[in-house]
Amino acid sequence: MIGSSKREQLIQAALELFSKNGFHAVGVDTISEKAGITKRTLYHHFKSKEELILAALRYYDERFRNDFMRSVEGKAESPVGRLLAVFDVVEEWFGKEDFSGCLFVGAMGEYPEEGMPIRRVCQESKVLTREYIKGLAEKAQLKDAKQLAEQIILLIEGAITMAQVNKSSLSALHAKKAAEVLIQNSGPFV
Amino acid sequence: MIGSSKREQLIQAALELFSKNGFHAVGVDTISEKAGITKRTLYHHFKSKEELILAALRYYDERFRNDFMRSVEGKAESPVGRLLAVFDVVEEWFGKEDFSGCLFVGAMGEYPEEGMPIRRVCQESKVLTREYIKGLAEKAQLKDAKQLAEQIILLIEGAITMAQVNKSSLSALHAKKAAEVLIQNSGPFV
DNA sequence: TAAAATGTACACAGGTTAGTATACCTAGGT
DNA sequence: ACCTAGGTATACTAACCTGTGTACATTTTA
Incomplete structure (x- = not known):
């Protein structure tokens, strides 16, 4: 079965x-x-409990990133539009009453032992998210797409942290405004 | 005594x-x-253990933010210079071998119960840091100083998270580049 | 039909947790 | 000289933790 x-x-x-x-x-x-x-x-x-945690993290990772990408793609067609829509999606996420920060960041905080399987799963999830953002930036034909992607990731992660700290989804709006400026500055064309 | x-x-x-x-x-x-x-x-x-945790967080908050501000002020004179020096200071922090993310974020992840004293201490620490950044932005006479401060905070928090996840201080450099663009865009004068 | 995997119920081992009881020691202030 | 507060040492409680042993029921599959 x-x-x-x-x-x-x-x-x-x-x-x-x-x-x-x-x-x-x-x-x-x-x-x-x-x-x-x-x-x-x-x-x-x-x-063991650790195996259950691992399975849970993998399960969550798969579903969460899937939902995330589908939501982004439902909100905009163009790559630049999607790059910005990312922040609308996270804002909705922050608004859910069961929002309590990033599960992976939490896991890494509680299991700090270097090279632990739990940490690897979390790191891989972050890599895949980064790849997704980088792909959007590349499709948008923006110059320095890779660097822009890194910066957008920082805005997203920062927004997650501050949403959790302040129990407010406002950080998503601030992050979006910053992203607009960064994208603008990255030039409309390559 | x-x-x-x-x-x-x-x-x-x-x-x-x-x-x-x-x-x-x-x-x-x-x-x-x-x-x-x-x-x-x-x-x-x-x-109780909780009282010890509270005392430790308060002790850490005081010393950490003090060292942080002193380091920033030792690196640059002008407000804009200091706004950017913030990222050099965090980069040094990330490079320490005992760096393991933000203690306050970790505490909030482990003690999620709404309104808990531990959470309040963490939130207050973040507020004070925000005030400091906002003060720098205002002294720099940049337009939308408050919003800029929020965005810089997001970059800092994002950089902390990614430094912890990737065990690398590179995120500080990406954050600094993003901050330069945001400051530039915030106009050299009000 | 028989074997194998999956499930239930329940007790228990062995370790760790936060926090306390008891009894004694020592240094300072009045 | 005496009392109090902070400190030591050790053993303890009562709850909780992960993980297992045992015996039996149900379902799947070959």
Whole structure:
């Protein structure tokens, strides 16, 4: 049986709890209880809490980035338009009542041990997001597309942090205005 | 006895451990052991682990922002120069081998409960940093100083996150280049 | 039909956590 | 000389943590 539903239930329960409370603060008993599945079964699917965390992060990464890109593409057609639409999408994200910052950044904060699998998954997710932004900048035929992409990433990450700190989605608007200036300055054509 | 040295030893040991490992991951036994002070004495000075965390965050906030501002002011005289020097200072910070992201962001990630004292301390620290940046922008007589300050804050916070994720201080350079463009665009005069 | 995987229920091991109890020591102030 | 406050040392509680043992039920698949 591929993609057992129990397994997915556990991952979803874990994700909700980890997002809201952090990783160390949530025990496996709480997760299994929330999923309505015994702890023994949890350990049938994941050989340790760390494996469950890894699976949850990978699951979240896939869905989250997928939704993110689809939302961006639904908001604008042109590459430049999409580059800016990114900030509208994050603003909506910040507005959700269950928003609590970037799960990957949180995970890296709680698991600082160099080279840990958890850290690698988080880093890979960030790389893929960066690639996506870089692709948009390149399609927009802006000069210094790579550098522009880096700068836009900084604005996004900064906006995430400040949205979490201030419990406000205003940071997304500030970031968008900054991005407009940076794009403008990057020249309309290559 | 004011400002007992034992108390400070405990705070410093706690800070080192929290910075490196996070808050939940470090127990009071580890802290008292590292400080060379018995746990019973720790509980003479702080009535709970949370109180110790609060004291450590406040202690860190004071010293960190002080050092930060002094470094900035040592690097440039003009307000615009200082606005840019901020990124040189953070770059140096990222380069330290014990750098592991922003302690306050980490604390907020691990203690998400709304209105918690720990969160308030972190938020206040961010407010003060914002005020400092805003002050520089105003002294530089740039138009939209307040908005520019918000944008620069986003670049700083984004750079912190990416420095932690990629274990690289490169993000500071990208942020600085973006800041140059934003400042330029904010007009040389009001 | 039989074997294998997945599931339940529940107790338990072994370790760590925050925080306390008890008893004693020492230095300073009055 | 005495009392109080800060400190030491050690053992403890009670809760919580991850992970397992055991015995049995259900479902899948060959």
